Amino acid sequence: xxxxxxxxxxxxxxxxxxxxxxxxxxxIIINFINSLFNWxxxxxxxxxxxxxxxxxxxxxGVFWTAIxxxxxxxxxxxxxxxxxxxxxxxxLEEQFMxxxxxxxxxxxxxxxxxxxxxxxxxxxxxxxxxxxxxxxFLEAVGIDTSKIDLLGNSSSAIYAIxxxxxxxYIGYMVILFVxxxxxxxxxLYEAAAIDGAGTVKRFLKITLPQLKDTIIVNAIxxxxxxxxxxxxxxxxxxxxxxxxxxxxxxxxxxVGFKNDQMGYASAVAFVIFIITFIxxxxxxxxxxxxxx
Amino acid sequence: xxxxxxLLMTCLITISLMAGCSNSGDKSASKQPGxxxxxxxxxxxxxxxxxxxxxxxKYPEDNYLPxxxxxxxxxxxxxxxxxxxxxxxxxxxIKEKLSVMAAGDTMPDIFFSWSGEYVxxxxxxxxxxxxxxxxxxxxxxxxxxxxxxxxxxTFDDHTYGIPxxxxxxxxxxxxxxxxxxxxxxxxxxxxxxxxxxTLKSAKITPISFGNSQTWYxxxxxxxxxxxxxxxxxxxxxxxxxxxxxxxxxxxxAVQRFLDLNSSGYFGxxxxxxxxxxxxxxxxxGLSGMMLDATAQFSVYEEGMGDDFGFFKFPVMxxxxxxxxxxxxxxxxxxxxxxxxxxxxxxxxxxxxxxxEQAIKQTKTxxxxxxxxxxxTADNASANxxxxxxxxxxxxxxxxxxxxxxxxxVANRYMQSVQEGFAGEKSVDEIMQxxxxxxxxxxxxxx
Numbered sequence: 001x002x003x004x005x006x007x008x009x010x011x012x013x014x015x016x017x018x019x020x021x022x023x024x025x026x027x028i029i030i031n032f033i034n035s036l037f038n039w040x041x042x043x044x045x046x047x048x049x050x051x052x053x054x055x056x057x058x059x060x061g062v063f064w065t066a067i068x069x070x071x072x073x074x075x076x077x078x079x080x081x082x083x084x085x086x087x088x089x090x091x092l093e094e095q096f097m098x099x100x101x102x103x104x105x106x107x108x109x110x111x112x113x114x115x116x117x118x119x120x121x122x123x124x125x126x127x128x129x130x131x132x133x134x135x136x137f138l139e140a141v142g143i144d145t146s147k148i149d150l151l152g153n154s155s156s157a158i159y160a161i162x163x164x165x166x167x168x169y170i171g172y173m174v175i176l177f178v179x180x181x182x183x184x185x186x187x188l189y190e191a192a193a194i195d196g197a198g199t200v201k202r203f204l205k206i207t208l209p210q211l212k213d214t215i216i217v218n219a220i221x222x223x224x225x226x227x228x229x230x231x232x233x234x235x236x237x238x239x240x241x242x243x244x245x246x247x248x249x250x251x252x253x254x255v256g257f258k259n260d261q262m263g264y265a266s267a268v269a270f271v272i273f274i275i276t277f278i279x280x281x282x283x284x285x286x287x288x289x290x291x292x
Numbered sequence: 293x294x295x296x297x298x299l300l301m302t303c304l305i306t307i308s309l310m311a312g313c314s315n316s317g318d319k320s321a322s323k324q325p326g327x328x329x330x331x332x333x334x335x336x337x338x339x340x341x342x343x344x345x346x347x348x349x350k351y352p353e354d355n356y357l358p359x360x361x362x363x364x365x366x367x368x369x370x371x372x373x374x375x376x377x378x379x380x381x382x383x384x385x386i387k388e389k390l391s392v393m394a395a396g397d398t399m400p401d402i403f404f405s406w407s408g409e410y411v412x413x414x415x416x417x418x419x420x421x422x423x424x425x426x427x428x429x430x431x432x433x434x435x436x437x438x439x440x441x442x443x444x445x446t447f448d449d450h451t452y453g454i455p456x457x458x459x460x461x462x463x464x465x466x467x468x469x470x471x472x473x474x475x476x477x478x479x480x481x482x483x484x485x486x487x488x489x490t491l492k493s494a495k496i497t498p499i500s501f502g503n504s505q506t507w508y509x510x511x512x513x514x515x516x517x518x519x520x521x522x523x524x525x526x527x528x529x530x531x532x533x534x535x536x537x538x539x540x541x542x543x544x545a546v547q548r549f550l551d552l553n554s555s556g557y558f559g560x561x562x563x564x565x566x567x568x569x570x571x572x573x574x575x576x577g578l579s580g581m582m583l584d585a586t587a588q589f590s591v592y593e594e595g596m597g598d599d600f601g602f603f604k605f606p607v608m609x610x611x612x613x614x615x616x617x618x619x620x621x622x623x624x625x626x627x628x629x630x631x632x633x634x635x636x637x638x639x640x641x642x643x644x645x646x647x648e649q650a651i652k653q654t655k656t657x658x659x660x661x662x663x664x665x666x667x668t669a670d671n672a673s674a675n676x677x678x679x680x681x682x683x684x685x686x687x688x689x690x691x692x693x694x695x696x697x698x699x700x701v702a703n704r705y706m707q708s709v710q711e712g713f714a715g716e717k718s719v720d721e722i723m724q725x726x727x728x729x730x731x732x733x734x735x736x737x738x
Contacts, residue, residue, distance in 0.1 A: 042416070130561065152561050152714065241716075242716065256395075258699055260700075
């Protein structure tokens with residue numbers, strides 16, 4: 001009977017398994033094979049080059065610029081979307097904010113409903129030194145803006161894009177944290193209050209430890225998202241000025257679809273896969289933590 | 293029995309899921325019921341069979357799109373068995389779109405391309421159909437094109453693109469500003485710099501220029517290269533198999549370009565302004581001059597009225613390049629080599645590039661055509677007629693740099709120059725980047 005059940009389970013799982021194998025694992029293998037060749041969509045030749053595309057990639061300055069930019073995205077996203085969001089969520093859950101909580105939650109959440117393209121175009125305008133809002137504001141507070149061109153200077157462009165992305169997604173994380181905080185038993189806070197714990201102490205000793213699993217899961221989601229970041233960069237700077245805001249995803253797009261080096265692009269794609277795969281393993285591990 | 297039914301159900305679900313996800317439209321030229329590929333007599337368009345041709349076009353903008361839609365509707369009413377499915381993609385996105393389609397082997401039956409190296413890429417990769425025989429079969433059609441534009445899509449005596457829109461660049465200027473400051477139209481580059489200095493002194497941005505969309509800088513670099521580098525050297529270096537970019541003229545060209553910015557002639561923050569923004573600024577009278585192409589003349593005529601004027605890009609004296617060269621080129625229609633109905637596709641292209649249609653194209657949407665006698669006072673503005681009259685004196689038309697060289701070199705040029713504008717790369721570093729890109733390209737074509 002048990003054997004029969006197993007067969008039935010296998011048969012019901014088969015369609016999904018076949019789909020996953022055909023549309024996920026087979027393309028990954030094909031992509032890896034493609035990365036061992038020099039080829040292009042518009043090139044008549046296809047030659048085997050072994051791991052040359054990988055060695056070329058690790059010696060390519062733009063690849064490391066992309067890694068650095070992804071790292072900046074990861075760090076700033078973690079600080080803002082975990083740190084800042086958590087503080088905002090905790091404040092919204094405080095007694096004195098309860099009455100206005102719905103209004104603030106809505107205000108914070110709205111940007112995350114907007115398309116990245118729309119946000120990109122809006123921020124491009126906001127950052128514009130000639131048409132925008134940032135430079136006049138800085139001038140109003142007495143800062144010389146003659147050298148400030150947030151998206152036009154290589155040194156500031158990636159930070160300007162990252163800030164834009166944080167503006168969009170902080171609200172989403174705030175909602176997740178608010179929901180998690182609401183699940184913390186109220187009597188813990190009451191007991192702490194009786195023992196004389198203040199707001200900060202309650203936050204550090206109760207809220208933070210109770211949200212540990214949520215923080216880990218959200219951090220992994222933010223991390224994988226930051227590794228794959230594409231839209232924000234593509235809409236605002238397309239990787240420029242020069243290559244200063246290139247991320248792994250935009251670089252993959254550039255070498256593949258602009259420069260027609262599909263073999264090299266496949267190698268970049270495989271590296272992105274490896275990075276996200278490792279992060280995925282951590283994610284699975286964190287889910288197990290949650291279950292425990 | 294139950295096991296067999298379960299197995300069959302499983303197989304059925306799997307197959308149906310896969311069928312649902314597969315690309316049923318992989319054949320770009322699809323047939324409606326009533327005919328097979330073998331029975332489709334391509335010379336007889338009056339057959340009962342309904343043929344669908346996919347057409348990738350540019351110009352999704354509201355001011356251009358109706359012209360193409362109307363032309364297609366008229367063609368389909370004359371050819372009831374042909375359905376043209378058009379997809380229009382903007383200028384900025386169409387390069388990527390074509391690359392994605394080429395990579396996915398889903399090239400549309402008829403597709404847009406720029407002339408020069410861009411068409412050559414499709415020809416080399418076997419994606420574009422050789423149209424030479426179709427042109428030779430209809431000499432009236434072939435001889436109707438302005439030779440310079442048809443030649444730009446012809447390689448080793450084989451033609452792969454049919455030109456439908458031509459464009460050459462001019463320096464545009466604001467007549468009112470020039471009159472107020474008593475400025476003369478500059479003929480040489482030194483005179484041009486004097487004009488820039490006068491405008492700057494008058495607190496007017498001399499030249500509208502924005503480089504957040506880097507293709508616009510490619511126009512400038514291409515023009516400087518054409519004027520400062522010997523024509524044979526350019527031919528060798530623009531060829532992906534032999535490009536070296538070692539000539540000093542290339543460095544000087546980039547230097548001249550960067551100098552215009554460092555002298556303040558482009559205004560401030562060029563890397564965060566795009567072409568469309570600076571075009572609006574020029575139309576609003578905030579700058580004295582702007583580099584643009586004849587295809588956009590209608591925009592300026594509408595925006596500036598009588599204040600809009602233009603002159604040939606000033607000649608650079610004592611330089612190795614050809615002073616009679618001007619940057620420009622054609623937009624062409626290519627036909628996919630895998631198109632199942634090439635004769636019908638050619639027939640449609642022939643319709644779109646007929647004298648009658650070309651005149652209509654220029655008259656209704658201001659896009660200059662490529663047909664001899666296609667731009668006259670009857671269908672074009674006085675400015676456009678004058679511009680094409682002036683262009684007759686030019687000895688050579690140099691393709692836009694971003695479509696004249698391999699995309700690796702073009703993108704490297706545009707990226708590095710952008711860094712040059714930001715003050716982060718010297719001319720030598722920029723040129724080294726370009727030489728490195730040329731080496732990569734040579735390896736690819738080895």
